[in-house]
Amino acid sequence: QVQLVQSGAEVKKPGASVKVSCKASGYTFTSYYMHWVRQAPGQGLEWMGIINPSGGSTSYAQKLQGRVTMTRDTSTSTVYMELSSLRSEDTAVYYCARDPSGSYLLDVWGKGTTVTVSS
Amino acid sequence: EIVMTQSPATLSVSPGERATLSCRASQSVSSNLAWYQQKPGQAPRLLIYGASTRATGIPARFSGSGSGTEFTLTISSLQSEDFAVYYCQQYNNWPPGAFGQGTKVEIK
Numbered sequence: 001q002v003q004l005v006q007s008g009a010e011v012k013k014p015g016a017s018v019k020v021s022c023k024a025s026g027y028t029f030t031s032y033y034m035h036w037v038r039q040a041p042g043q044g045l046e047w048m049g050i051i052n053p054s055g056g057s058t059s060y061a062q063k064l065q066g067r068v069t070m071t072r073d074t075s076t077s078t079v080y081m082e083l084s085s086l087r088s089e090d091t092a093v094y095y096c097a098r099d100p101s102g103s104y105l106l107d108v109w110g111k112g113t114t115v116t117v118s119s
Numbered sequence: 120e121i122v123m124t125q126s127p128a129t130l131s132v133s134p135g136e137r138a139t140l141s142c143r144a145s146q147s148v149s150s151n152l153a154w155y156q157q158k159p160g161q162a163p164r165l166l167i168y169g170a171s172t173r174a175t176g177i178p179a180r181f182s183g184s185g186s187g188t189e190f191t192l193t194i195s196s197l198q199s200e201d202f203a204v205y206y207c208q209q210y211n212n213w214p215p216g217a218f219g220q221g222t223k224v225e226i227k
Contacts, residue, residue: 035216037163045155045163045206047216059215095162104210105153107174109162 002026004096004110011116017084020113022096029077030054033099035106036070036081038092046092050099051079086117121145121212125205125219131227138194140222142207147187151211154183154192157221158203166205167192194224202226 007021022034036048049060051070058070064083072079083090094113097106122145132138142152150170155163165174167183170190180195194201207219 037216044220045208045218047218050215097163103151104208104215105165105168106155106163106208106216107165107168109164112162 002098002108004098004108006094006096006110006113009114009116011118012086014087014117014119016086016117017082018086018115019080019082020094020096020115022079022081022110024077024079024098027098030074033102034070034072034079035097035099035104036068037095037097037106039095039112040089040092043092047104048081048094050102050104052102053079083115086115088117091115091117121148121209121217123207123209123217123219125207125222127222128220129223129225131225132197133227134199135196136227138197138201138224140192140194140205140224142185142190142192142219144188144190144209146212148209148211150186151209152183152185152190153208153210154181155206155208156201156203157206163206197224 003025005023010018012018030053035050038046051058053072067084069082096110098108124143126141152170154167156166157163171183182193184191204221204223206221
């Protein structure tokens with residue numbers, strides 16, 4: 001079955017970077033786009049960006065431009081999201097989610113990775 | 120920039136009753152509207168896409184309607200497992216993937 005397995009929880013200090021992974025299985029990795037969405041404690045969903053695993057092209061939310069980088073490794077069917085210059089407001093659960101057609105419709109989600117930014 | 124507004128913020132409903140959730144877009148999104156369900160401690164799950172098409176495995180008690188700027192999610196007879204937060208999302212305009220702020224459906 002289709003699965004997105006994310007890496008474990010992280011605790012980081014302000015100013016540091018974090019890299020979260022999302023390993024896909026059960027489908028052809030390069031045939032589906034992947035998004036990252038985050039959710040701060042008690043808050044709603046915030047779209048962060050999209051990566052095309054086939055060619056590696058990306059598009060990011062304007063507010064995160066310059067701090068977020070999404071990459072992929074086709075040999076392991078894994079996408080990565082790296083966020084730099086972390087601040088307390090980046091404390092959130094980070095989800096990867098599959099997009100069947102590049103339409104920004106998200107049909108399968110990972111379970112989430114908690115990132116805590118604290119001094 | 121398109122803004123998605125959901126109402127009400129919280130909906131108190133008794134099991135077995137009907138729940139009606141609303142989502143409004145600040146400009147037309149055609150039928151490019153999805154609904155997601157999120158239970159505490161879990162990832163969101165796709166319920167409805169194309170404003171009215173149920174995703175795979177979603178029970179028939181969930182239905183979506185609307186187009187343009189006004190959308191509705193109806194749960195015909197609430198079951199215990201349906202108490203959750205529901206988000207709408209447009210995938211038509213920039214910024215892509217914009218979500219509403221969510222409606223919490225709680226037990227009355």
